[in-house]
Amino acid sequence: MRLETVSVIGGGAWGTALAQAAAMAGRSVSLVVRDADKAARINSSRCNEAALPGQALSPAVTAVAEAASADIVILAVPAQATRGLLAALDPALLAGRPVVLSAKGLETGTLARQSEILADMAPDAMGFVLSGPSFAADVAAGRPTAVTLAGDDASDASDLASALAGPSFRPYAADDRIGVEIAGALKNVYALACGAVEGANLGASARAALIARGYAEMARMVTAMGGSAHTLTGLAGLGDLTLTCTSIQSRNYQFGMALGAGRRTGDILAGGAALAEGVATAPVAAALARSLDVEVPLIDAVDAVITGKSEIAAIVAGLMSRPLKKEH
Numbered sequence: 001m002r003l004e005t006v007s008v009i010g011g012g013a014w015g016t017a018l019a020q021a022a023a024m025a026g027r028s029v030s031l032v033v034r035d036a037d038k039a040a041r042i043n044s045s046r047c048n049e050a051a052l053p054g055q056a057l058s059p060a061v062t063a064v065a066e067a068a069s070a071d072i073v074i075l076a077v078p079a080q081a082t083r084g085l086l087a088a089l090d091p092a093l094l095a096g097r098p099v100v101l102s103a104k105g106l107e108t109g110t111l112a113r114q115s116e117i118l119a120d121m122a123p124d125a126m127g128f129v130l131s132g133p134s135f136a137a138d139v140a141a142g143r144p145t146a147v148t149l150a151g152d153d154a155s156d157a158s159d160l161a162s163a164l165a166g167p168s169f170r171p172y173a174a175d176d177r178i179g180v181e182i183a184g185a186l187k188n189v190y191a192l193a194c195g196a197v198e199g200a201n202l203g204a205s206a207r208a209a210l211i212a213r214g215y216a217e218m219a220r221m222v223t224a225m226g227g228s229a230h231t232l233t234g235l236a237g238l239g240d241l242t243l244t245c246t247s248i249q250s251r252n253y254q255f256g257m258a259l260g261a262g263r264r265t266g267d268i269l270a271g272g273a274a275l276a277e278g279v280a281t282a283p284v285a286a287a288l289a290r291s292l293d294v295e296v297p298l299i300d301a302v303d304a305v306i307t308g309k310s311e312i313a314a315i316v317a318g319l320m321s322r323p324l325k326k327e328h
């Protein structure tokens, strides 16, 4: 497999950071943004100011407004935009190519994972998922980061990991796409909950309990979907859950803080909040759990707060008065 050139589609924070990581790994990179003016601005200033202010881009990154053929395709648009993006792309750009899915979320309506969307829309593409504890600003600045890169074939995933690995970006190959995708999607839901704990001043002990019980829920979901709970011991599971559920830098955590302070979802969104994938994913994850008959009280709680069905105080009281049971 030739793995020299990379096309990163999506000119937000994560697409820009992944373009920079691929460039630092020695690849020649096109960053596909939505309009030609933006591409020209990035190329002349050598910075994507709107996405990663002040971050200088490697000379190996060229912004373009139209996707062109590349050995590796990386999709970095919000989870709800992936299907539309794939529908608009020339299928020849995807057929037989490794396509790396980097969005963390489940699709509204279909309940689909990102790799299921790819299989629907571009069945000839080779789907990989990239997830793990990795803030875009850290990756782009060359701060040490490690992620999981999963594909159906572990040896292909290893080749791709080698092509994207650089001095500060270390992808670990894996073969459990389901586990990695569910972990990436659900950690955003728990980050909303942990942010709400912070915003409502419920204490660090409550937040730690949420992380541990969230991990247990995640394991039930992954197992029910045919993934491996063992995957969750790695970067995409424990790694990203720890990062996102404890860091105010996380947009999901910030959104949760606003909910915890008593603000409504609609008002926070109307105020121009940054993308928080857990907001769309929480109701989808709750529906998915119902369809699989998996008990997920924390996902249900976040869904209830997001959709305005319940208040945080009532939810905390409800969670604390659930029947006592064995931990495992």
Ligand SMILES: NC(=O)C1=CN([C@@H]2O[C@H](COP(=O)(O)OP(=O)(O)OC[C@H]3O[C@@H](n4cnc5c(N)ncnc54)[C@H](O)[C@@H]3O)[C@@H](O)[C@H]2O)C=CC1
Pocket: 009, 010, 011, 012, 013, 014, 015, 034, 051, 076, 077, 078, 079, 081, 084, 085, 102, 103, 104, 105, 134, 135, 136, 137, 275, 277
């Ligand atoms: N920012 C981060 O630190 C990380 C983000 N991610 C994931 O990456 C995904 C994208 O997040 P960010 O880049 O941070 O969000 P962002 O809000 O910074 O950027 C999203 C970009 O997608 C573009 N976009 C939206 N719809 C599009 C469409 N239909 N076609 C083409 N472009 C479209 C927007 O113009 C924008 O440039 C999310 O799923 C997020 O969870 C994953 C790891 C780290």
Ligand SMILES: O=C(CO)COP(=O)(O)O
Pocket: 104, 132, 133, 134, 135, 136, 188, 191, 240, 243, 244, 249, 250, 251, 252, 253, 275, 276, 277
């Ligand atoms: O996925 C991320 C870090 O791994 C980014 O988290 P947020 O989208 O919550 O900022």
